[in-house]
Amino acid sequence: MVELFLSASLKCASTGMKEKMFEALERINKRPEPFEFYTANDLWTDEHTSAQMLSFHLNEAIDVSSRNAKFINQSVEWIVSEFNIGKDTKIADFGCGPGLYATRLAKHRANVTGIDFSTRSIAYARAVAAREQLNISYVEQNYLDFETQDRFDLVLMIMCDFCALSPTQRKKMLSNFHRVLKPGGSVLLDVYSLVAFDQREEVATYAVNLLHGFWSPNKYHGFLNTFKYEKEKVVLDKYTIIESERTRTVYNWLQYFASEDLEKAFQDAGFSVQGLYSDVRGIPYDRNSGEFAMIATRA
Numbered sequence: 001m002v003e004l005f006l007s008a009s010l011k012c013a014s015t016g017m018k019e020k021m022f023e024a025l026e027r028i029n030k031r032p033e034p035f036e037f038y039t040a041n042d043l044w045t046d047e048h049t050s051a052q053m054l055s056f057h058l059n060e061a062i063d064v065s066s067r068n069a070k071f072i073n074q075s076v077e078w079i080v081s082e083f084n085i086g087k088d089t090k091i092a093d094f095g096c097g098p099g100l101y102a103t104r105l106a107k108h109r110a111n112v113t114g115i116d117f118s119t120r121s122i123a124y125a126r127a128v129a130a131r132e133q134l135n136i137s138y139v140e141q142n143y144l145d146f147e148t149q150d151r152f153d154l155v156l157m158i159m160c161d162f163c164a165l166s167p168t169q170r171k172k173m174l175s176n177f178h179r180v181l182k183p184g185g186s187v188l189l190d191v192y193s194l195v196a197f198d199q200r201e202e203v204a205t206y207a208v209n210l211l212h213g214f215w216s217p218n219k220y221h222g223f224l225n226t227f228k229y230e231k232e233k234v235v236l237d238k239y240t241i242i243e244s245e246r247t248r249t250v251y252n253w254l255q256y257f258a259s260e261d262l263e264k265a266f267q268d269a270g271f272s273v274q275g276l277y278s279d280v281r282g283i284p285y286d287r288n289s290g291e292f293a294m295i296a297t298r299a
């Protein structure tokens with residue numbers, strides 16, 4: 001009798017577990033609507049992942065989180081000459097990270113404001129500015145909510161951060177840019193192109209400690225589901241991170257752009273487009289490039 005009961009309960013437990021496992025896998029593999037969830041915070045400001053991000057930013061040889069040091073030096077040189085950066089040129093750097101651009105531009109005597117919601121990156125950037133006595137003000141804040149009485153000659157958003165925003169957030173950003181720029185002031189930003197979109201593929205992968213422990217110092221099971229949205233030209237890298245005590249889903253969205261669509265978005269927001277480039281070093285525009293940069297001026 002006891003045996004019968006035990007065997008029945010075991011069967012129930014294993015059926016229940018199977019259902020739970022099935023439901024969990026369904027959730028993990030579910031394709032959300034484009035930009036349905038915004039979790040940029042989890043990627044950039046979490047205690048553990050922000051430390052990984054900062055070490056990538058500061059690794060001068062790689063193009064992760066920030067581009068490599070040679071690229072950034074060339075980019076700053078071009079920005080300085082293109083925008084005639086000099087004493088008291090006012091620059092706002094949205095998503096400034098640890099201040100790799102802000103620091104260099106301040107050394108060219110610009111007055112820089114850097115906005116970023118990563119406590120760790122802002123603390124690093126502030127320490128550099130204090131040590132080197134640079135004219136930089138760092139604001140630790142979500143840049144979507146940034147408001148100021150200051151007016152700038154130049155707004156930067158570098159390393160394709162604009163692509164991580166939903167259409168509504170992009171509209172809001174463009175209106176923020178417009179508001180904080182002086183008349184005749186410019187925006188310089190870069191985005192991924194449709195060439196890069198065509199190179200992306202849908203995948204579903206699983207690994208213990210996916211990305212070599214990037215997501216947690218503890219053991220975890222990591223799933224990466226990449227979804228492509230053909231009509232919208234959007235790609236989602238959806239990470240599901242399962243630790244013994246918590247489960248997180250982080251949505252890493254990327255919008256890929258046709259140059260005409262980006263131009264139109266800026267024009268609709270009251271800008272006139274001054275130029276297209278292959279990247280923020282001012283390399284001439286090439287339609288085969290995986291990314292491109294744009295300068296737009298507040299009309």
Ligand SMILES: C[S@@+](CC[C@H](N)C(=O)[O-])C[C@H]1O[C@@H](n2cnc3c(N)ncnc32)[C@H](O)[C@@H]1O
Nearest residue numbers: 044065066095096097116117118142143158159
């Ligand atoms: C790809 S990194 C680029 C950093 C820097 N522009 C560079 O090229 O070195 C993006 C930066 O934007 C910040 N960021 C992302 N979303 C943000 C948001 N909503 N508000 C403020 N900062 C944000 C991240 O913390 C990160 O430092």
